[in-house]
Amino acid sequence: MKKKFFTPLDILIAVIIFAICLSGLVLTFNRGGEKIVIQAEGKIYGEYDLASLSTKSKTVEIKTKYGKNVLEIDCYGADMIYADCENQIDVKHRKITKAGESLVCAPHKVVVYIDGKGGADGVSR
Amino acid sequence: MESAGEKSLKKVARLGLLTALAMALSYIESFIPVNSAVPGGKLGLANIVTIYVLLNYGFSYAVSISVIRAILSGLLFGGIMSIPYSFMGAVASVIVMTLAYKIKGIGITGIAILGAFTHNLAQVAVACVIMGNILIMNYIWYLGIISIFAGTFTGVVSIFLNNTQRK
Numbered sequence: 001m002k003k004k005f006f007t008p009l010d011i012l013i014a015v016i017i018f019a020i021c022l023s024g025l026v027l028t029f030n031r032g033g034e035k036i037v038i039q040a041e042g043k044i045y046g047e048y049d050l051a052s053l054s055t056k057s058k059t060v061e062i063k064t065k066y067g068k069n070v071l072e073i074d075c076y077g078a079d080m081i082y083a084d085c086e087n088q089i090d091v092k093h094r095k096i097t098k099a100g101e102s103l104v105c106a107p108h109k110v111v112v113y114i115d116g117k118g119g120a121d122g123v124s125r
Numbered sequence: 126m127e128s129a130g131e132k133s134l135k136k137v138a139r140l141g142l143l144t145a146l147a148m149a150l151s152y153i154e155s156f157i158p159v160n161s162a163v164p165g166g167k168l169g170l171a172n173i174v175t176i177y178v179l180l181n182y183g184f185s186y187a188v189s190i191s192v193i194r195a196i197l198s199g200l201l202f203g204g205i206m207s208i209p210y211s212f213m214g215a216v217a218s219v220i221v222m223t224l225a226y227k228i229k230g231i232g233i234t235g236i237a238i239l240g241a242f243t244h245n246l247a248q249v250a251v252a253c254v255i256m257g258n259i260l261i262m263n264y265i266w267y268l269g270i271i272s273i274f275a276g277t278f279t280g281v282v283s284i285f286l287n288n289t290q291r292k
Contacts, residue, residue, distance in 0.1 A: 003284050003287055005280075005284055006234055007231065007234075008230070009228075009230040010235035010238070013231070013238055014235075014238055017238065017269055018269075020269070021266045021270045022266075022270070024265070025266040025267065025270075028263050028266065042257040100263050102258075102264070104256070104261055106256075107204065109256055111260070111261065113258070
C-alpha cells in the first residue's frame, strides 16, 4: 500500500512539538544571568559572579580525570574554547550568556551553566 | 515451498543484515557535517532502519536491532561513555514509535518525528542523571526543534522505502 508523506495528525504533532520547544526556549533563556558555575563530575568546580568579571575575557582550565577543557569567561558569559574530547560539541556551541543556558562536555562530565537565582542580587531583582 | 525453519533462518539473516546496515548508517552519519552546523544535532539515519523493522517485523525485533546497534556502535565508534545515552535513546524511541504506530491517523513521518524527539528527550534525561545537573534539561527545547527536521527527513525516506520495496 502506498503511503502519504504527511497525514494531518503528523503535521499536528510537528506543530505541537515546535510550539512547546519554542515557548520553552523563550521562557528559560530570556533572563539575565548572575554567575557562571562550573560543575565537574557532579561537584562544583568553580563559581564566577558575572558582575565581578571584566569585559576582557580570561581563561579557566578545567581538569578532570577524563581530560582537559579550557573555558573563556567575561562579564557577558562563558565560551568553551578547547576540549581534548572526541565530539567537540561544547567547543562548537556558541557562547552562553543567559540564565539557564549551559555548555556540556559529556565525555568529561563537565557542565558549565549560568545561574540566575544565586547571589544576593538575585532576590531583589 | 519454504519450511518454517527456512523462513526463520531467512528472517535471522535479514535482520542481521539490517543491524549491520543500521551500524553503517550511524558511522556514515558522523561524516555528514550537521554536527558543526548545529552542535549535538544529527540526522538519525539509523532510525530509518528501526522504522523499517518496526513496520515489517514488529516491536520486539525493532527493539533488539536498535539496542544491539546502540551498544555495538558505542563500542566501535562512540566510546563506552556514549553507550548509556544511545541505549536509553534507542529503547525509549522504539517504545514511543510503537505506541504511535498503533494510533490511527499518525503516518510514518509523525512516527519518525516522535521517535526523534523521544530519542533526544531520553538522552538529555540520561545526561541530567549522569552529570547530576537538572539544568541540562533545557537542551531539550533546542534539540526538540532540530528533531522535527531530522524526524521529517527520516520519515520521508522511510516512506520512499515503503512505497518502493518489493513484497
